[in-house]
Amino acid sequence: MPSTGLLKINLCENISVTAGVFTDEVKSVSVMEGDSVTLHIDLTRIQKSDVIVWNFGSQDSHIAKISREANKVSVYEDVHYGMFRDRLQVDVQTGSLTITNITTQHSGLYHITISGQKKTSYTFNITVYTHLPVPDISSYCPKNSPSSSSSNCSVLCSVMNVTNVSLSWYKGKSLLSSISVSDLNIRLSLPLEVEYQDTNTYRCVINNPITNQTTHLDINQHCQPCSGESHVMFVFIQ
Known part of the structure; x- marks a missing residue:
């Protein structure tokens, strides 16, 4: 029986999105400029020996890498002309990625790849909206x-x-x-x-x-x- 996905979105200053399964389906996320968004992973599908890589954009530029067994996190803040500098937070235990003080230039596709006994992946599509003027x-x-x-x-x-x-x-x-x-x-x-x-x-x-x-x-x-x-x-x- 095919699995179904779980997407959780709280539209407030801190947005939390949970991916429940790993398929080719893209989860859409909307967030206001200046807020924070956290992209979560379903922990039941992650092993302690897994290596997790977060990528951004159509060319899949690495922005973070997590080695759970070594308890090590690498963050690549200088990609895309430093647009992620001082904005990324990664949880080595959960594999979640948080983008703080988000701007419209951070809109786009975020791919997560989990490599272990088998390779799985998931994709989030973030759209960042600017604050509206008064008519x-x-x-x-x-x-x-x-x-x-x-x-x-x-x-x-x-x-x-x-x-x-x-x-x-x-x-x-x-x-x-x-x-x-x-x-x-x-x-x-x-x-x-x-x-x-x-x-x-x-x-x-x-x-x-x-x-x-x-x-x-x-x-x-x-x-x-x-x-x-x-x-x-x-x-x-x-």
Whole structure:
């Protein structure tokens, strides 16, 4: 009967991930920049005489080696231009690897190989997310907008320099519109049109798989009548 994997993720300042079996399956891990993540091994599958090697990246650069019988740990902090320097912690007894104060450059594949009576391996895929900015809401005048006597208010929710996020408008608990972006570092904007006399609650939310930031729309503060002299055109990213 085929084995199943066990993945344990605690989304907090210290994230712990446990690999329960050794297969070709890749375990995905999400973590916030600046936090720590610990990659564990199932101890029931490790012998005292085993040698454990941790590798990073598609080219499998060694970052740590553990000889349990000799009770010895070697850490290779200078690989990848020293990006792991003073960030790696290895437990000689458990074989676990901890990366502290993690950054986006530490995103990628982490391979563990255990050599003993037989050779087994496991792979973790870590994605590190940056802290999100607070969305900014401002009024704008779309091209061909009605005159200042219009009863509608046009606002734009924007965030700068974002990657792998979604930006959404909500009316109460209902989703009105949303836009997502990945693998880019850009300004992301999403418009909304409401009536000046509208008493509903509106909020703009930016989120990634771990966290979110919210700005509430204050019609009195954010809405300015269009003068008919200044207009804005923008392109939406689908």
